[in-house]
Amino acid sequence: MARRNNHHNGERKREENVAVAIDKDKASQYALKWTVDHFLSRGQALTLLHVKTRTSSIPTPMGSHVAISDMNDDVARVYRQQNENHAKEIFLPFRCFCSRKEIQCNEIIVEDTDIGKAIVDFVTATPLDVLVLGAPSKSGLFRFKTSDVPTNVCRAAPDFCTVYVISKGKISSVKSANTVPPSKPPQPANTSPFTRGRASTNKSYELSSQDSDISFVSNGRPSTDRMFPSLCENMEPGRLSSTSSDFDNNSFASSFSGNKSFDITLQPNDFSSSSTEGGRMSLSSQSMDDVEAEMRRLRQELKQTIDMYSTACKEALTAKQKARELHHWKMEEEQRLEEARLAEEAALALAEKEKQKCMAAIQAAEQAQKIAEREAEKRIYAEKKALKEAEERKKILNSMAHNDIRYRKYTIEEIEAATEDFSQSRKIGEGGYGPVYKCFLDHTSVAVKVLRPDAAQGQAQFQQEVEVLSCIRHPNMVLLLGACPEYGCLVYEFMANGSLDDRLFRRGNTPALPWQHRFRIAAEIGTGLLFLHQTKPEPLVHRDLKPGNILLDRNFVSKISDVGLARLVPPSVANSVTQYRMTSTAGTFCYIDPEYQQTGMLGIKSDIYSLGILLLQIITAKPPMGLAHLVERAIEKGNFAETLDPAIPDWPVEEALSFAKIALKCAEMRRKDRPDLGTVVLPELNRLRALAEDVMPSIAQSSSSGGSSASSYISSTSQVR
Incomplete structure (x- = not known):
């Protein structure tokens, strides 16, 4: 906000005249709170503006309406005084809020049939630097079906005034000022067209709660005579004090105790002694009876409302205190539980880590033992196998030394010549026994399988295959054509x-x-x-x-x-x-x-x-x-x-x-x-x-x-x- 930033950048050249249009709706609360937060500081002044609708008739107990011009002067005066008291009553919570914030407030009540026009006239006559309005709700602004009041005010406001429309604590729209407001000429006393109330001071109201919100009794609060029964409790039947019409908000001591209840005391005067110069003003017996009956009923309703409100305030404070204590206890318990949970998780993680280390050590020891046992077994087996293979090789060589006519014996030179010295181009496969080569021996296509020197049990398999295939012949058994016993070569049909x-x-x-x-x-x-x-x-x-x-x-x-x-x-x-x-x-x-x-x-x-x-x-x-x-x-x-x-x-x-x-x-x-x-x-x-x-x-x-x-x-x- 440009204006707000100027406040923080340096002192203003002059004091800005700021006003807030208020009513008993929630939008006025948001508007006032936003204005105090963004424009004012302690000790500064604020104007609270309320527009009261001008009426030409009043309701009767029978449900009909009577024109004010046709009524008795005293009855009309009492009715107007009640409306004025009700209008002044609207300022009470706003005044309390300003008192908590140490803001001086001037209360202005304007009576007119057109709300927007009345606000614009006031801005022009004051003149104002800043005007803040609450955004209209479903029920309309200022209790009337005039949801376009902020729009009309923004359009008709003079160029020297900046108009803000606030909706739920945020700016809804802004109409910025283009010129500097004119200097206001001095006016003689009691010549202002607006009804101005006294400026509230910081000592007028003291609240036990430090909340920054504006507290209302309700949006549909009762009239002044229902909220303040002291206006009527001390009046004798048929006697009303005309001085009660001069209702002064500072005339009754307002003190809010811990349960937010308050007592209001007024000293009404005799209606006949102050309203006329010579004596009593006679009223028709019918009108006086109706007024007295209505006053008694209103006093009773106001007393009940005050009692209910006091009880509700006490219960609300008690519940709020209990809720605060429960919340504090809950936060402490949650903190303790969180600390316990973290400690438990840390302990479990440490235990799991130690368990894994132990298991790893045990597994490593078992693995080492198994490896040692396996190596010992392999060594013993290798020694026995070497001895056995040596004996078998000796037997095979001895048996091969004798002439065996069961198969054709080839020399290693013949096999080397046929395989081109075991050329890779002749190699057609590789098995567990050794490599296999394709070649021609005795003009026949054959396959030569050569025993690898490191083949496991190769000599035993060589001997077994020679013994079996040289003794049997079958169409579905592979045919052994010959062998080279000295070098472990077998010759098969291809x-x-x-x-x-x-x-x-x-x-x-x-x-x-x-x-x-x-x-x-x-x-x-x-x-x-x-x-x-x-x-x-x-x-x-x-x-x-x-x-x-x-x-x-x-x-x-x-x-x-x-x-x-x-x-x-x-x-x-x-x-x-x-x-x-x-x-x-x-x-x-x-x-x-x-x-x-x-x-x-x-x-x-x-x-x-x-x-x-x-x-x-x-x-x-x-x-x-x-x-x-x-x-x-x-x-x-x-x-x-x-x-x-x-x-x-x-x-x-x-x-x-x-x-x-x-x-x-x-x-x-x-x-x-x-x-x-x-x-x-x-x-x-x-x-x-x-x-x-x-x-x-x-x-x-x-x-x-x-x-x-x-x-x-x-x-x-x-x-x-």
Whole structure:
């Protein structure tokens, strides 16, 4: 605010004349409080302006109205005096507020029929520097339906006056002054057209409360004769004091005690002695009776109102004090609770931190102990293994020294010449045994698998594979062509389409295998596995049956490879009732028989479990982890078709479901629940192969372009021991 800032920047050149238009509404309270906060300081003067509406008639007890000109002079005078007292009563709370703020206030009452015009006339005649108005409420400004009074005043106000319209403590609109107010000429005494009251002093009213708000009894406060019964209690019937019309706000002692009640004492005079020179003025008996009755009724109502107001003030003060005490107690309790909560949280955090440190120390100690035990076991195992491998190597070399006619022996020079000194361009794969090279020996395309010097148990697997493959021949078993015992080299027939694992997962961006090929390959694998289980004089258990160990030739005929982990089982323990106990388990995770892994008991049905997982992969082309559970749940829910390999659009769902059910039986957790390979599993697989051959009459007509040349011949083998 420009005016307010000027007050703080330096002394004003002259005292500004500030006025606030007031009434008994809430807007006047906001206007006065805003004016005191923004324009005035202690000791300065303020003009309070109230516009009283001029009336030409008064109501009667019968509900009708009588013109003032038709009434008796004394009755009209009493009525006017009551209206004037009521108008003066409006200044009481504003005067109290100014007294608390140590502001001197001049009270002006203007009577007119047009409120806006009366305010503008007063501003022009004074003249005023600043005029503050309250914004109109729903009930209108100054109790009249003239909500446009602030607008009219802003329009008609002279240019030297700044008009502020305040709404709920904030500026609603401003009409700024353009000129300096003219100097006011001196006026003779008692010539002002406005009724001016006495200026209230700081000692007139004292409040026990230090609140800065303006307190009203109510917006619809009663008339002066109801608020101040002392005006009428001491009057005798038929006698009224004309001096009571000269109501002076400073004539009664106002003192506000702690309960904000107040007592007002007036000394009325005899109406007949002061209103006339000679004697009594006679009134009609009817008018006097009505006036006396009305006065008695008003005295009674005023007394009741005063009592109710006093009681309400006491209760309000008591409630406010209790509320203040409760709030103080609540704040203290909340502070104590917050301190306790913070202390508890700090203690819990410290305890948790100490607990974590303790747990970490315990875990570190346990881990160190386990590492030490594991290292000791590894050292002992390595020593035993080294001794055992040395003995086995010695035995193998001794046995190889003798002429063995079961397989062709190649020299290392022949193998080096064929592989171009083991060139990387000839390398087609890498397995757990060692690298695999493609070359030509004896004008035949072969695959050479070379034993790595650091391969674990490589010599034992080399010897086992030579012993097994050199003794057996079967269309579904890979063919061993020869070996170089001195350097651990094995020579196999070359399988053009790589492993079944590569084709199922379409490595090298190869086409998907048709379902006819898959059914035929499954039957061929079962046939080759049954051949191993029926080997004489002792059955052979493969122990590592998986898609990576199934190789496919150029016509997609499947052959079982990697029999280095195969073990001979005595015929007496080859059935599913009694098994042959092994000192260590071997195979690939997810394909190992659960009972074999837990107990070490090996039997031919250990291969049946691996076959079940392999068969499920053939139709789903999914990883083995949790595959049996996935297919079983899909069958139960009726959405088995969703588990089939989506790369094949023409699956025979019913036959695939039969295929999956026999595979799930093979993958049972308990060995005794798995079906027999020769009497149950293989007949069903042969039936499905016959169905596939009916759809594709000749295997030779199958598209050899359905799979590209394998990137590797023998995939890597993961062993779990």
